[in-house]
Amino acid sequence: MDKELRIVGFLCNWCSYGGADTAGVGRFVQPTDLRIIRMPCSGRIDPLFVLKTLIGGADGVLVSGCHPRDCHYAEGNYYARRRLEVLKRFLPIIGIDPGRFEYTWVSASEGQRWQHVVTSFTNQIHALGPVQRIGRQSLAKACSLGTVLEPLA
Amino acid sequence: MSLQDELKAQIVKRLPELDVVIGWGQGYDSLHRTPLFITSEADVDKLVFDPLCVHNLSTYLTRYGSAKRIGVVVKGCDSRSVVELLQEKLIHRDKVMVFGLPCEGVADLGKVKRALAAKDLDMGRVRAASFADGDLVVTVSGQEIRLPMAEVQADKCGRCRYHNAVIHDEFAGQPITEAAPDTYADVAAFEEQTLEERMEFWREQMERCVRCYACRNACPLCVCRDYCIGQSREPNWVSQRDGLEEKFFFQMIHATHLAGRCTECGECERACPVDIPLLLLKRKLGKEILELFDYRAGTDPDAKPPLLNFKVQEDTINERGW
Numbered sequence: 001m002d003k004e005l006r007i008v009g010f011l012c013n014w015c016s017y018g019g020a021d022t023a024g025v026g027r028f029v030q031p032t033d034l035r036i037i038r039m040p041c042s043g044r045i046d047p048l049f050v051l052k053t054l055i056g057g058a059d060g061v062l063v064s065g066c067h068p069r070d071c072h073y074a075e076g077n078y079y080a081r082r083r084l085e086v087l088k089r090f091l092p093i094i095g096i097d098p099g100r101f102e103y104t105w106v107s108a109s110e111g112q113r114w115q116h117v118v119t120s121f122t123n124q125i126h127a128l129g130p131v132q133r134i135g136r137q138s139l140a141k142a143c144s145l146g147t148v149l150e151p152l153a
Numbered sequence: 154m155s156l157q158d159e160l161k162a163q164i165v166k167r168l169p170e171l172d173v174v175i176g177w178g179q180g181y182d183s184l185h186r187t188p189l190f191i192t193s194e195a196d197v198d199k200l201v202f203d204p205l206c207v208h209n210l211s212t213y214l215t216r217y218g219s220a221k222r223i224g225v226v227v228k229g230c231d232s233r234s235v236v237e238l239l240q241e242k243l244i245h246r247d248k249v250m251v252f253g254l255p256c257e258g259v260a261d262l263g264k265v266k267r268a269l270a271a272k273d274l275d276m277g278r279v280r281a282a283s284f285a286d287g288d289l290v291v292t293v294s295g296q297e298i299r300l301p302m303a304e305v306q307a308d309k310c311g312r313c314r315y316h317n318a319v320i321h322d323e324f325a326g327q328p329i330t331e332a333a334p335d336t337y338a339d340v341a342a343f344e345e346q347t348l349e350e351r352m353e354f355w356r357e358q359m360e361r362c363v364r365c366y367a368c369r370n371a372c373p374l375c376v377c378r379d380y381c382i383g384q385s386r387e388p389n390w391v392s393q394r395d396g397l398e399e400k401f402f403f404q405m406i407h408a409t410h411l412a413g414r415c416t417e418c419g420e421c422e423r424a425c426p427v428d429i430p431l432l433l434l435k436r437k438l439g440k441e442i443l444e445l446f447d448y449r450a451g452t453d454p455d456a457k458p459p460l461l462n463f464k465v466q467e468d469t470i471n472e473r474g475w
């Protein structure tokens with residue numbers, strides 16, 4: 001596979017983080033682009049975490065929580081599901097491919113499913129390539145203006 | 154009796170029960186109206202209502218403590234903000250008296266300015282403005298110019314489904330019967346561009362942002378005041394740098410915090426001193442929420458906003474589809 005990209009995963013402590021651990025203990029081979037941030041619950045995930053991560057230059061963001069009906073706090077993932085679905089549908093208006101963000105459910109025992117999720121999400125992000133950033137290009141533009149002006153000085 | 158006189162009579166009648174009534178008065182020139190805070194009968198004479206009354210006055214409702222009884226004058230779109238505030242229990246029904254109006258549409262002063270500029274005229278030199286036969290008639294640099302309202306009215310008015318106040322204690326004038334279907338054609342047209350073009354659009358627009366936060370301050374539903382996370386040091390979501398990322402991220406905060414609450418009143422965009430089309434971001438969320446939850450904010454005082462709610466089995470979200 002080509003150069004590693006930056007993928008950030010927000011995982012709930014009770015299910016998906018355990019699932020990722022299970023996959024590790026089981027020594028399932030996984031791509032290494034993903035950096036995991038452990039959250040108390042998928043309901044704790046503010047859509048702004050995802051937007052900040054993407055606007056800040058991550059190439060992909062994965063959110064994973066407990067399956068519906070299995071939330072440690074009973075209802076957290078139900079609220080998360082609505083918020084994250086709205087967020088995913090919002091992304092195209094700002095010029096970010098909705099495929100750069102996925103949310104899913106993985107339980108602590110589903111090591112194999114975790115391996116599948118990470119592998120397919122990583123492939124999806126590699127197919128999309130590096131993310132475009134709102135800030136960076138303008139910096140590049142300002143620099144290129146600088147070089148145009150140079151001969152005049 | 155004209156609509157304006159009827160409204161004045163209603164306010165005079167109700168004023169003894171209220172601490173203040175918020176309406177519109179004459180602004181600093183003939184094209185501008187300004188919020189008017191009526192506390193005595195003498196103030197009522199200063200009240201104006203015409204298509205230049207652009208402000209959504211419900212934004213002031215959350216600035217009074219619960220001890221005061223406030224009257225507020227609202228157009229159709231403004232009344233939805235009152236309903237949304239009630240839905241979220243940010244105001245109490247018995248503390249607010251709503252003077253509802255029918256509204257055929259308000260002017261967009263940006264469009265007026267551009268229409269006059271196209272004729273080599275300066276909006277700042279307008280000396281008189283009135284309305285006749287669906288035209289805005291202005292006297293500028295000694296000439297009388299007629300601008301058809303259809304050309305200078307705010308975009309939101311062309312697609313308005315709620316011309317009449319949806320909530321009211323008093324209603325002046327005759328309700329308007331037609332309502333336009335809103336198909337979100339503007340959002341669809343914008344999304345015909347590639348992702349790169351869309352981000353480039355925001356890059357060009359946001360470059361002008363001066364981070365004055367007028368967009369937030371004008372919004373009737375932005376109620377955090379000094380606790381706004383766009384300005385707090387802890388958490389420090391947005392740094393003091395003046396880069397595009399910071400400016401744009403502030404808009405992400407405003408948009409996501411308004412998801413499922415925004416009534417698309419357009420005050421954020423109108424208040425922006427550098428004309429950034431902020432409503433587009435909010436309309437996109439509005440469109441998706443309508444599709445997902447069949448919900449329009451601020452239309453039913455008893456409805457629970459969709460993001461404060463859930464169904465164990467969602468009808469429209471294919472959760473395991475990924």
Ligand code: SF4
Nearest residue numbers: 372415417418419421
């Ligand atoms: S975000 Fe803008 S359009 Fe939405 S309620 Fe606030 S001011 Fe109105």
Ligand code: SF4
Nearest residue numbers: 362363365366368425
């Ligand atoms: S009103 Fe306009 S310039 Fe001011 S902070 Fe909002 S977007 Fe930026």
